[in-house]
Amino acid sequence: MSRKTNIIMPTDEEDARINQGIALDRDNPEITEADFQDMKSASEIAPALAKVRRVRGPQKAATKRSVSLRLDQDVLEKFKSTGPGWQTRINEALRRATVAH
Template identity: 60%
Template sequence: MDPDNPELTEADFLRAQPAQEVAPTLASARRVRGPQKAPTKTLVSMRLDPDLVARLKADGPGWQGRANELLRQAVGL
């Protein structure tokens, strides 16, 4: 047990308040990504087999970029 970071108890959860009530300026401050200066990719939506997506994700973060590269190779780009 870490004395600087104790486990939350049921009493702690009962006393909890929504962030919007406790710190409204922090709760409403959302970081929003601005527009791309020069869009380089096109957003598409496509349905893929679950086993294919699982295999792509199995190699960890960056799976979408790797899928993009595999598609480029498949079509000869």
């Protein structure tokens, strides 16, 4: 399956009309270099809002528990080297070990 999209670029005339519309929009002017220099960070303007941290909502059915586990460095590196999903693969290996015993 191809992921290429057919992007149609505007002609020079269309681009000029778009830029003219942007220039005439009084409610949303183009940001200048001076505007950038005057900007403040969100934590300066609204510190309470800037500290809001989004967290994952509750699971519909709690099927797993978060635990702290110490593993040998070489074992951990081996699983991590296999890429994303390494924690799931550790879980699968532990499940196979419990079934075997």
